[in-house]
Amino acid sequence: xxxxxxxxxxxRSRRAVRVFAALLLLGVIAGAxxxxxxxxxxxxxxxxxxxxxxxxxxxxxxxSEGKPAPRPAEEPVQGRSKSDAHGDGTCTEPNLSxxxxxxxxxxxxxxxVLSNLSGSLIIFGLALGATFVGAEWHHRTMTVxxxxxxxxxxxxxxxxxxxxxxxxxxxxxxxxxxxxxxVVVAVFRGTTEGASTAWLSHVVSVGSRxxxxxxxxxxxxxxxxxxxRNTAFAMGxxxxxxxxxxxxxxxxxxxxxxxxxRENAAAFVAQSADSVRSGLASGLLLAVYGALFVxxxxxxFRRRDVA
Amino acid sequence: xxxxxxxGLRKEYRSRRGRTVALAGLDLIVPEGGVFGFLGPNGSGKTxxxxxxxxxxxxxxxxxxxLGVDPTRELHRVIARxxxxxxxxxxxxxxxxxxxxxxxxxxxxxxxxSVAAALERVGLAERADDPVKAYSLGMRQRLGIxxxxxxxxxxxxxxxxxxxxxxxxxxxxxELLRSLGREGRTVFIxxxxxxxxxxxxxxxxxxxxxxxxxAGLVHDVLNSRHAARLLVRxxxxxxxxxxxxxxxxxxxxRGGAIIVALEAVDAPRVTRTLADRGLxxxxxxxxxxxxxxxxxxxTRDPEQxxx
Numbered sequence: 284x285x286x287x288x289x290x291x292x293x294x295r296s297r298r299a300v301r302v303f304a305a306l307l308l309l310g311v312i313a314g315a316x317x318x319x320x321x322x323x324x325x326x327x328x329x330x331x332x333x334x335x336x337x338x339x340x341x342x343x344x345x346x347s348e349g350k351p352a353p354r355p356a357e358e359p360v361q362g363r364s365k366s367d368a369h370g371d372g373t374c375t376e377p378n379l380s381x382x383x384x385x386x387x388x389x390x391x392x393x394x395x396v397l398s399n400l401s402g403s404l405i406i407f408g409l410a411l412g413a414t415f416v417g418a419e420w421h422h423r424t425m426t427v428x429x430x431x432x433x434x435x436x437x438x439x440x441x442x443x444x445x446x447x448x449x450x451x452x453x454x455x456x457x458x459x460x461x462x463x464x465x466v467v468v469a470v471f472r473g474t475t476e477g478a479s480t481a482w483l484s485h486v487v488s489v490g491s492r493x494x495x496x497x498x499x500x501x502x503x504x505x506x507x508x509x510x511x512r513n514t515a516f517a518m519g520x521x522x523x524x525x526x527x528x529x530x531x532x533x534x535x536x537x538x539x540x541x542x543x544x545r546e547n548a549a550a551f552v553a554q555s556a557d558s559v560r561s562g563l564a565s566g567l568l569l570a571v572y573g574a575l576f577v578x579x580x581x582x583x584f585r586r587r588d589v590a
Numbered sequence: 591x592x593x594x595x596x597x598g599l600r601k602e603y604r605s606r607r608g609r610t611v612a613l614a615g616l617d618l619i620v621p622e623g624g625v626f627g628f629l630g631p632n633g634s635g636k637t638x639x640x641x642x643x644x645x646x647x648x649x650x651x652x653x654x655x656x657l658g659v660d661p662t663r664e665l666h667r668v669i670a671r672x673x674x675x676x677x678x679x680x681x682x683x684x685x686x687x688x689x690x691x692x693x694x695x696x697x698x699x700x701x702x703x704s705v706a707a708a709l710e711r712v713g714l715a716e717r718a719d720d721p722v723k724a725y726s727l728g729m730r731q732r733l734g735i736x737x738x739x740x741x742x743x744x745x746x747x748x749x750x751x752x753x754x755x756x757x758x759x760x761x762x763x764x765e766l767l768r769s770l771g772r773e774g775r776t777v778f779i780x781x782x783x784x785x786x787x788x789x790x791x792x793x794x795x796x797x798x799x800x801x802x803x804x805a806g807l808v809h810d811v812l813n814s815r816h817a818a819r820l821l822v823r824x825x826x827x828x829x830x831x832x833x834x835x836x837x838x839x840x841x842x843x844r845g846g847a848i849i850v851a852l853e854a855v856d857a858p859r860v861t862r863t864l865a866d867r868g869l870x871x872x873x874x875x876x877x878x879x880x881x882x883x884x885x886x887x888x889t890r891d892p893e894q895x896x897x
Contacts, residue, residue: 423680588647
């Protein structure tokens, strides 16, 4: 535990960690402010703007040599015009009476917001894990650590656990802060309709899973950096794996999607109907992957010489 | 008691270019107390030996013990009594010297007072709160020495401790290392600065091509390789040398003096011979042995074995 405490202190003192944390904090505050600015209860004004926008789109469609579609045409989505909706040069006139705008921020959409933000937190987690361990190799402070604690398994596990725990805690705090700010927006400028115990439990669950996924991503980043001994190489390898290899794999062999890290991370956090697995199964699979990466890092670290 | 015992230590590095033998069966014993100099040309295996002793690299063969334990298995039992610098001291450049030391000290549970004392001892107290990136090489070296002294170690292992220091810094470090030796600690330093080692160390070992070619008290090592010689100066060096050779004394003009292959007790023979030829001495003294000469002689000769 003392080693974990030491590594947590080391993690906190890193400039990259502070910069990332500041960026995320600014992002969260800016996001909440934007939501506050856009959310309001002026239904009439918002509806008028929507209708005017739909009419302008329709006029623009006609002016670009389109022809009016015969009524009744295909029902416009949510009452808005679908300019050139048929793709054959015809324009559908919007049914303005069906256009109703709701400019309020709905607190019941908070879980979706947290779920979307978790994607960014996972990327930050990967980067932080990779840079934390990569910097130790770059500045040769790994050697200094080993001349005080030569048991490499302890060192590796403490470092990986430290960045994982710190990223989990940081992500949880950020998600909690964002939730708090958005609840305030909902109370004063939006609506708290749908807020119930079940809703709260769902929000807490999504936030916790998002933070856990970010913590796991940090462990993956740190583990790869233990093997690569270089931040850039570790991040490059993770990017190639997640974006290129998993991207190709999911397109070429759709059956493999159930085993890909990206798909399982999305399933774990969002738990949507079209997820490749249940949230629990995805979480367990990700935990197994995480454990494999950590084992690989420890074995490599134990076997190789430290320059 | 011996603080370091090495027997037949081997280390080979394998790369695409082939195999490099860094240590080819090194034997070495470092007794407790005093300052021990570890000399050798670049690539002779000094740093590899230190890394093997500190568990940073895995030896390919042989045995070693440090403070009575095998560093490949039980180093953690004695590491708290060993302070070390391996090559150039490593530190996070954006953190202050104090913060770097505090992070290193935390692993051993050492507090702020000891950090401040170590910084004071190496003369870094005034610049302790500056970021390390603003330090000169000499200041980084002092920071490394401070880190090595944090644990109040029984054995201090320093790889090129005078590296990057200005003359005043070299004198300060020399005094510091002497005082450590006087305190009963064993100071093991590797260095290229032969005159420094000659002034500072009680014992030395000289490495060449991964083997120890000489070891023992400085005086013994010097005398083992230095044949007794007298340095003679007269007005006419050529005549003087001819006169001595004519009397059956081996002599040659070298470097503005006559070098005579006799011991100091035979000096009267020289004075008498020269005086008989009407040559009068302006200087006569034993030629002093110096470590540089012995070092060059030993490291040039691959077949030389330890005396």
